[in-house]
Structures are given as structure tokens and as C-alpha cells.
Amino acid sequence: MSTFDRRIVIVGDSIAGCTAARELRARGHRGPLTMIGADADGCYARPPLSKHVLKSEAAEAERWDLSDLHITSIVDRAVSVDTDTRTVTTVSGADVPYDALIVATGAAARRIAAHGQAGETVLRTFADARALGSRLNQARTAIIVGAGFLGMEVASTCAFRGIEATVVDIDAPLERLLGSFLSESILLRAESASVNFVRVDRPVSLLGNPVVGVELAERTLAADLVVTCAGDVPETSWLDGTGISDRYGVGIDERCTTTVSNIFAAGDVAYSRTAPAQVRSPFWSNAVAQGKVAAASALGLDPTCAPTDDYFWTEILGLAIKVVGPLPLHGDPTVLEGSVDDGSALLQWNHDDGRKTIVAFGMKKPVGLLRRLARESAVPTT
Ligand SMILES: Cc1cc2nc3c(=O)[nH]c(=O)nc-3n(C[C@H](O)[C@H](O)[C@H](O)COP(=O)(O)OP(=O)(O)OC[C@H]3O[C@@H](n4cnc5c(N)ncnc54)[C@H](O)[C@@H]3O)c2cc1C
DSSP, X not given: OOGGGSOEEEEOOSHHHXXXXXXXXXXTOOSOEEEEEOOTTOSBOSHHIIIIITTOTTOOOOBOOOGGGOOEXXXXXXXXXETTTTEEEETTOOEEEOSEEEEOOOEEEOXXXXXXXXOOBOOSSHHHHHHHHHHHHHOSEEEEEOOSHXXXXXXXXXXXXXXXXXXXXXXXXXXXXXXXXXXXXXXXXXXXXXOEEEEOSSOOEEETTTTOEEEOSSOEEEOSEEEEOOOEEEOOGGGTTSSSXXXXXXXXXXXXXXXXXXXXXXXXXXXESSSSSOOOOOOHHHHHHXXXXXXXXXXXXXXXXXXXXXXXXXXETTEEEEEESOSSOOSOOEEEEXXXXXXXXXXXXXXXXXXXXXXXXXXXXXXXXXXXXXXXXXXXXX
């Protein structure tokens, strides 16, 4: 059988899975294509959830229409895969056979509640965003655990909605990703928007059952709402015992192939097993790139792009931050244009290995230009 006629099953119908489906058809796959997704809300983009959906009850999720791809869509949770018989089994008992399988099950919000502790609020899905949005309607005060990009976006929404927000973390805002130079600037902006910060020296635990606050080393903090933004964990439990995943996620190579034949993986669930460290890069652009590469590999074709795309963006306190290049950032950048203090700057970091990271900090610049600057050795900005 030609690879173009194979039965291909994609588990996970978010951006990695949907990109893979579109790429499969675009590259000539004409065989049966099945997509299994556990979320009753279907296919939608997550980045707007924390940027727009939380701000307005009227905001809808950004959904994708795949009806032109002639997919069999199954709304169900995959619970296991048999790599000998090549069958995925779902929670409602359906057995779905495949010739090639693409794992795109992403990640779930990392939770920090103790066993049996109720009321932990997280933000990963559209349902989470709806639930959090209605809690925000009632809240005057909020605690956000985690000062990464998601925690800072939730804190920004609180500031926008006039809710007094306190962000708790071991590190300063976005410091782990963007380094101390930008972190300090973000901290100043946040403080001037009345977002408070509490630095702790160890992970906090949640207070109350249901949750009403956080326990710090020597005191407790309480608020109307507590939101955990403490990272994510790869969704691999359905792969247990297959050898496809390990404690880091699903290891992939440059072609998004896993260690099991005819099984490919893409997106937040995946980490590079050819890189020195087993770290996932759970960002949108990587999920898109890997979706395309996994699809090409499932057809036995050469991919049209690399399996990594180091473009990342966030929006904090009205400031759009676009980053192209390796992270994390260390030390001070060269200011190519504008001023960080004014909230509008184009910045360049030079890494020891010769690579560069370009950041548009509140300055409107097309991503294509940032990509070009990151690749070039000179630094023209127009
Ligand atoms: C609120 C929010 C804001 C974000 N903002 C940004 C941003 O500004 N910039 C950026 O670069 N990145 C951002 N991200 C990260 C980005 O959204 C992710 O990198 C991207 O969604 C990863 O896509 P994915 O398809 O790999 O996984 P996911 O989006 O996690 O989707 C996986 C899908 O698989 C399904 N699934 C899981 N297990 C099973 C199973 N066993 N059976 C069937 N289906 C299953 C899930 O229901 C889900 O729909 C944000 C993430 C969140 C949560």
C-alpha cells in the first residue's frame, strides 16, 4: 500500500494535531484520516484564552474548520494504544486501527493542590477560561501562583478588570525565560498597574479546602480567587507501558519520529531526544512546525520545515512581547531601536554560540523582520 493510502490516526485535535491533518492532505494523503480529541469544545486556539477570552464574557474561542479535510472526528479520550495490533482504544471502548499514528495530546495544567483538596483553579482549556472568567466577575482580590507568561497574562487581566492581584513565585516575572533585564522592566510595569509580587524561597502550597489562599513559609495569604499557573505536564498516561513516552514526554528526532515504528509525535507532548537535555518547548510555533514535520514523516516525505520554530509571543499589561531566537536570555541586550523604559524597544541578545535572539518589546514589528534579524550577522532594522 502506498503511504498516501495508509490509515492515519491523530490523537489530539489542538494546533499540533490540526496542523498535521492539514499538512497530510496538502501533501497528498488520500487514505482514511481519523482524529480523536477529548475536549468537547473541539478544535480551538489556546493563546487567546488568557489574552481576550478572560477579559470579556462575549469573547469566543478562535475555532478551526477542518470540514474540507474529510476527517473522521471522534470526540473521546484515548486510553491506550496497542503497538502490536496497531490499535488505539478510547474511554468509551472504541478500537481505532492505524497504519501510522500521530501523538498530539499536548499537555495539561500542572496542579499543586494536595490530594483531596478541592477548588484549585487552572487555565488550559476553553472550559477553564469560562469558569475562570465567571470567578473573575465575582472577585475583588486574586492570588496567582506562578510568574511565568501565563501567570502574568492572568495578572494582566486582573489589572484590566480592577481586581487586586498578587503574584507569588520563587523567581521574578518571566525571569526564567526572558532573563533579569526584561523581568525588571516587566516588574516595574506590573507594580505601576498595582499588581503585587511576593517572592518565596520554596514552592508554596494551597490553603483551605476548598482553596482560599496560599501558605507561605511563615504566613498565609488569602484572596477571593486563587489561580495556579505553575506550568504543564505532558499528556502521556494513555501511552503508559508502550515505550513511546517516558517521564519527560514523548521523545522525538528531527523527523518527529518516536522510538516506536510508525508512531510520530508533535507539540507540547514532545521533547527532542537528540538534544543534550530532555526539555520540552511547549510553545505554539513549535507545535505548528512539528505538526507539519510529523505529517510529512508519516507519509515518508521530506519535511518542508524544521521541527523547531523559536518564535514566541506574549501580552503583558498591554505590552506585546515578540521573541525570535533561543531562550532563556541572560545579561543585557543591545538596544537596536527605541527604549525599554518607554515600553517600545527592539532588542538583541548575542549568545555564546553565535546565535541571536531578537525581542520586540512593545514595539510593532512584523515577525518576518524579527526572524530575518535573528538570522543575519549585521543588524539592520528596516
Ligand atoms: C492559556 C494559554 C495561553 C497560551 N499563550 C501562548 C502564547 O501566547 N504564545 C505561545 O507561543 N504559546 C502559548 N500557549 C501555548 C500553546 O497554546 C501550546 O504550545 C499549544 O496549544 C500546544 O498545542 P498542542 O496541540 O501540542 O497541545 P494542546 O493544545 O495541549 O492540545 C492537545 C489536545 O489533545 C487532547 N488530548 C489530550 N489527551 C488526550 C487523549 N488521551 N485522547 C484524546 N485527546 C486528548 C486535548 O483535549 C487537547 O485538545 C498558551 C497556552 C495556554 C494554555
